[in-house]
Amino acid sequence: MASKATSIDIAYRAGVSQSTVSRALRNSPLVNLETRQRIQAIAKEMNYKVDKNASNLRTQNSHTLALLICEDPTNDDSLINPFFLSMLGSITRATAQQGYDLLVSFQQLSSDWHADYEDSNKADGIILLGYGDYMDYAHKLEKLLEQNTHFVIWGAEHNNKSVLSIGCDNHQGGLIATEHLVKQGRKSIAFLGDASSRSPEFRDRYLGHCEVLKNNGLKVDKRLQLEAISTESSGFDAAEQLLDKGIAFDAIFAASDLIAIGAMRALKKHGINVPEDVAIVGYDDIPVATFANPSLTTIKQNTQLAGEIIVDSLLKLIRGQEVSGMLIPTNLIVRQSCGNIEEN
Amino acid sequence: MASKATSIDIAYRAGVSQSTVSRALRNSPLVNLETRQRIQAIAKEMNYKVDKNASNLRTQNSHTLALLICEDPTNDDSLINPFFLSMLGSITRATAQQGYDLLVSFQQLSSDWHADYEDSNKADGIILLGYGDYMDYAHKLEKLLEQNTHFVIWGAEHNNKSVLSIGCDNHQGGLIATEHLVKQGRKSIAFLGDASSRSPEFRDRYLGHCEVLKNNGLKVDKRLQLEAISTESSGFDAAEQLLDKGIAFDAIFAASDLIAIGAMRALKKHGINVPEDVAIVGYDDIPVATFANPSLTTIKQNTQLAGEIIVDSLLKLIRGQEVSGMLIPTNLIVRQSCGNIEEN
DNA sequence: CTGAAAGCGCTTACAG
DNA sequence: CTGAAAGCGCTTACAG
Known part of the structure; x- marks a missing residue:
């Protein structure tokens, strides 16, 4: 050529x-x-x-954002959290809309990303999409702050208030999920999901759940809270354990759709009908929720909006404008597993 | 700082x-x-x-690949094809493994991407992940060739032999799907999916399907081939139409899992049992396939391998080495909807 | 409104 | 083995 x-x-x-x-x-x-x-x-x-390299070199910015998806290394390669993929889509779109390019990378906890993207002028800022509570890499975040790297993390609020975090309002999500169950006349509502501080997102959902119970004069029964991580099999196991306890319950609020799907399988195995005997509400609105049978009532996080806000906030940070963390409201999606019996 | x-x-x-x-x-x-x-x-x-910009400017390459996902603009924003997302994951990984960065972008048919990434030295090469037959943007591909841009397209082989295309072997996928159905003793196997040249991937699956029928002395009944695009509702509609025809059939090969899921919903509505009355095989092995009830037997495309081969081929192309298009073999995943009745 | 010139931070022949 | 120097292709003060 x-x-x-x-x-x-x-x-x-x-x-x-x-x-x-x-x-x-x-x-x-x-x-x-x-x-x-x-x-x-x-x-x-x-x-x-x-030529981008020349113009970037000259202007000392890259007009590029980096999205780092921090994988749980224990996870199967192909099982990227579908919620993350949805976020990836919305972040990609939002970035493009602002005239920026997006560098995408999956990172292991172990690797050296914390000092790579912005320092090498590959990106003007970094978006971190991670699991859990970021505890394990708290020191990496500290290092990023120290180096004045521009970054925003998705998820729960971080201990260090200087870290800009954007997340969906898990407390409110738990609130509306359980409110919906209570409105349907359910009285003994189990919660499947880790409620410890290891999973701040799940815990916030649990706290919202408990708040509604109390407000409605229902007692919070610790025995109705079962540990589960966000997999189908973990949901199945948790529901099995719940059934083993022999405590009566008429509803389940699952901390994620995958947990809910697993729980539904366990209930079906025991001949328990959803929603007649036990109503279920999940969390995330993953595609499976639509096609499950019965289809799954769930809490939808607005990934479209989330992507826009993340990109917007990061760009403000880069430009030195005022920004603060933000909680994005969630929505209830009513399907057959609770509250929408007539439809097929 | x-x-x-x-x-x-x-x-x-x-x-x-x-x-x-x-x-x-x-x-x-x-x-x-x-x-x-x-x-x-x-x-x-x-x-x-x-500094990447300086070093790239000096060496005149970017050590970056661009992944352009060409969206069907009619699609809902949030409904990115899950198969593409899985490819995105594997391409991201393969790119990182080769020490390259990956720029990701969703593109509309209308936009001007064909002359953007490599010309501006943002990327050394482009991976195109698109829908259908690329007919609609054939002229853009020509332009890319003309400008000696390095690129590889995912999917069906292109008319122009200079275009490097990597794809899964859809003909073989159709072959093993229908072979499996025939081995289960099914005789009247419907095909749900567009079999025209507008959807070369679906058509190749159909051709593989027909080949097996012929080899087994079964006749190819045109009335058992119903048009469907890759959505749940289209699969539902196609199955309804099939049932309306009143022709007996004992199996369905759906050109995609979403079609299969929709078809299963239609069958269930009519009180037809899967797999007892009608066995079903889908295509793609999307997550929903695992959780469907009955779980869905399907053809899995090896996205892991595909990502590696795509990246590998593109890098060879960039280095001026010899490369040729390639078909990646597919696998049958047996679940309850056909051939795995004992398990629950 | 336009041009000549400096300089962004590297890599790499060239000379020693 | 090391250094001085050129130059990748831009953007932007500076001067007119």
Whole structure:
């Protein structure tokens, strides 16, 4: 191939200086309109594109954001959390809308990402999409802060208030889930999911759940809270354990859809009907929720909005504007597993 | 923040020239081992990272690949094809493994991507993950070829043999799906999916399907082939139409899992049992397939391998090495909807 | 409104 | 084994 055209080639063709070409292509009003348009036409004709490396080097920013998805290394490769994938989609879109490029990477806890993206000028800022409570890499976050790297984390609020965190309002999610169950007349509502501080997102959902119980004069029975991580099999096991206890219950609020799907399998195995005998509400609105049988009532996190807010906040941070953490409200999606019996 | 360290700062600290620093950091054997290690230690201590923009500008390559996911604009934003997401995961991993960065972008058919990524030196090559037959943007591909852009497309083989395409072997997938159904003793096997040249992937699956029928002395009944696009509702509709025809059938091969899930819903509505009355095989092995009830027997595309081959091929292309298109074999995943009745 | 010139931070021939 | 120097292709003060 003929070597790529540069601004000098355009300048030569247009009979102007290279500086004028540069100005014209950035649509600077300093350049005579007619000249500007002529130059732009020539550039287009020659398939000329500004060299990003040169322009970034000169301006010292990259117009690129990095999205680092921190994987749980124990996870199967193919089992990326579907919620994350949905976030990936919305972040990609939001980034593009702002005229930025997006670098995507999966990272292991062990690797050295904390000092790579912004320092090498690959990206102007970093979005961290991680699991759990970030405890395990708290010191990496500290290091990022120390180096004045621009970053935002998705999820629960971080201990260190300087860390900008954006997340969905898990407390409110738990609230509306259990409120819905209570409105359906359910009195003994089990909670499946880790309620410890190891899983702050799940715990907030649990706290919202408990709040509604108390407000409605229902007692919070610790025996109705079963540990579960966000997998189908863990949900199955938790429901089995719950049934083993022999305590009566008429509803389950599962901390994630996968847990709910597993629980439904256990209930079905025991001949318990959903929602007649036990109503279920899940969390996340993953695609499986729609196609489950019965379809799953769930709490939907607004990933579209979340992506926009994350990107927006990060860009503000980069520009040195004022930003603060934010909680994004969630919505109840009513399906057959609780509260929408008539539909098939 | 103190402005970022440069190689000159390191040179100053190490008492050597900037050139030596540059060589040492690239681990050049030209530099005395001891000096090299000392410089590397200092760089690490100062959190120094080579500026990518500068080094890319100098070397004229970006060590970055671009992944462009071409969206069907009619699709709901949130409904990115789960198969694509899985590919995204494997491509991300494979790219990182090769020491490259990955730029990800969703693109509309209408936009101007064809002349953007490589021309601006953002990426050394492009991976196109698209829908259907690429007919609609054939001219864009031509343009890419014309400009000697390095790119590889995922999916069906392209008319223009210069286009490097990597895809799963849809013909073989159709083959093993229908072979499995035939082995289960099924005789009247319907096919749900577009069999026209508009959907070359679906058509190849259909052709494999037909081949097996013929080889087993079963006749190919055109009335048992129903149009469907890859959505649950389209699968539902197709199955309804099939039932309306009143033709007996004892199995369905659905061109995608979503179609299969929709078809199962229709069958259930009509009181038809899966797999007893009608066995079903889907295609893709999306997560829903595992959790469907009955769980769905399906054809799995090896996305892990596919991602690696795509990245590998593209890098070869960039390096000017010999490459050719490739078909990746698929696997049958047997579940309850056909051939695995005992398990629950 | 336009041009000549400096400089972003590297890599790599060239010279020693 | 090391250093001085050129140059990758831009952007932008500076001067006119």
